Amino acid sequence: MKAVAVTGKGKVEILEVKHPVPENGQVLIKIHTCLLCTWEQRIFSGESGMDLPFIPGHEASGKIVSIPEGTVTSFKEGDHVVFKTLDDCGHCSFCYQGFNNLCGGKSKKRVYGDIPSSGGLAEYISLDVGKVFPVSDQIPYSTAAFTEPLACCIHSIRRVNPDLGETVLIIGAGLMGMLHLKLSLLRGCRVIVIEPRADRRKVAIKEGAHFTIDPVKEDPGSLISDFTDGEGCEYIFFTASKSSIAEEAVKYLKKMGTIVYYGSFHPNDPVTIDPNKIHYGEYVITGSYSPSTVDFYTASKLLSRGLIDVSEFLTEEWSSSDAQKAMERALDPETFRVAINF
Ligand SMILES: [Zn+2]
Ligand SMILES: [Zn+2]
Numbered sequence: 001m002k003a004v005a006v007t008g009k010g011k012v013e014i015l016e017v018k019h020p021v022p023e024n025g026q027v028l029i030k031i032h033t034c035l036l037c038t039w040e041q042r043i044f045s046g047e048s049g050m051d052l053p054f055i056p057g058h059e060a061s062g063k064i065v066s067i068p069e070g071t072v073t074s075f076k077e078g079d080h081v082v083f084k085t086l087d088d089c090g091h092c093s094f095c096y097q098g099f100n101n102l103c104g105g106k107s108k109k110r111v112y113g114d115i116p117s118s119g120g121l122a123e124y125i126s127l128d129v130g131k132v133f134p135v136s137d138q139i140p141y142s143t144a145a146f147t148e149p150l151a152c153c154i155h156s157i158r159r160v161n162p163d164l165g166e167t168v169l170i171i172g173a174g175l176m177g178m179l180h181l182k183l184s185l186l187r188g189c190r191v192i193v194i195e196p197r198a199d200r201r202k203v204a205i206k207e208g209a210h211f212t213i214d215p216v217k218e219d220p221g222s223l224i225s226d227f228t229d230g231e232g233c234e235y236i237f238f239t240a241s242k243s244s245i246a247e248e249a250v251k252y253l254k255k256m257g258t259i260v261y262y263g264s265f266h267p268n269d270p271v272t273i274d275p276n277k278i279h280y281g282e283y284v285i286t287g288s289y290s291p292s293t294v295d296f297y298t299a300s301k302l303l304s305r306g307l308i309d310v311s312e313f314l315t316e317e318w319s320s321s322d323a324q325k326a327m328e329r330a331l332d333p334e335t336f337r338v339a340i341n342f
Contacts, residue, residue, distance in 0.1 A: 003122035004323040004340065005053040005115060009046035012323045017112035022126035024070030029081060029127060032141035034120040035059035035337045036330035044327045055112060057120020058085045061144035073129045080137040082147040083127050084296050085119045101155065101290035123342045133296055136304035142317060142339050143303055146310045151291030151299035153179040159288050160258045162235050164188035169233040169252055172240035173200040175313050175336045176263060180237045181209055182308055192227060194220055203312060224252045237262050247271035258284040313337055
């Protein structure tokens with residue numbers, strides 16, 4: 001089968017690799033669409049320092065094309081599905097408690113020939129049925145492919161459970177910031193977005209943000225104070241990946257408020273914390289990493305049932321034969337998500 005491999009810094013190639021054969025307990029999925037996430041972009045740009053070649057891709061959708069006799073499942077051939085490529089062991093303390101996003105156990109790694117892969121940027125993938133989620137055949141594959149990024153943000157929202165009428169501040173209006181915005185609105189919250197790019201602030205308003213702030217030309221502190229009657233925000237979702245502004249974000253919190261550091265930091269410079277501020281204000285500082293099974297299931301439902309509209313965030317679709325161009329386009333900050341179709 002064909003797979004899109006990053007073979008060098010800034011270089012992808014279409015390689016012919018061994019077709020996966022589903023084992024008992026697995027299904028074979030023909031991948032239709034895979035989105036290019038920041039993780040793929042960092043592998044492509046060389047920023048991640050990962051050994052190459054590597055076949056990336058983890059935000060994908062497709063349909064079941066084969067079920068071996070030894071697989072007992074209610075899935076049928078032809079079912080449209082999304083899937084979780086992140087491996088987990090199923091029997092560590094985190095997996096047992098349903099937090100398989102934090103799995104600390106061992107799991108089998110995917111390799112095509114001798115090329116390691118996360119599995120999304122290839123024509124086919126074989127997966128255990130427990131990693132596969134049904135999705136409506138009434139929505140496009142490109143919409144279904146948003147399940148993984150949406151699930152990541154659902155996990156983040158569930159870390160703190162914002163409630164009706166509360167104020168959420170989102171720092172950074174890339175795709176992750178936008179999905180936090182949409183989910184916070186579903187939770188009945190008032191949402192402020194801080195984002196330096198004017199085009200993204202415009203999209204944030206179009207998608208329902210109540211208020212946006214340009215941190216370069218405006219003073220977020222005084223604007224947030226005015227907007228919240230001097231109290232600050234109950235929740236902050238920090239999606240900007242810059243540790244230089246991670247520290248100052250805490251000051252926009254209301255007492256008893258929570259900040260979620262969503263996403264990894266590049267570069268990961270340490271920040272200082274004022275322990276007395278946390279003591280007197282009862283602030284909570286936490287993080288969010290990847291989705292667990294329940295978040296994935298919820299995301300597939302929200303998209304299948306049309307409860308969340310992601311059409312604004314699918315910037316472009318390319319054929320797998322144009323993978324090099326697609327990857328270059330994904331690096332352009334004007335894009336939210338670029339898709340590759342097989
Ligand atoms: Zn992703
Ligand atoms: Zn585990």
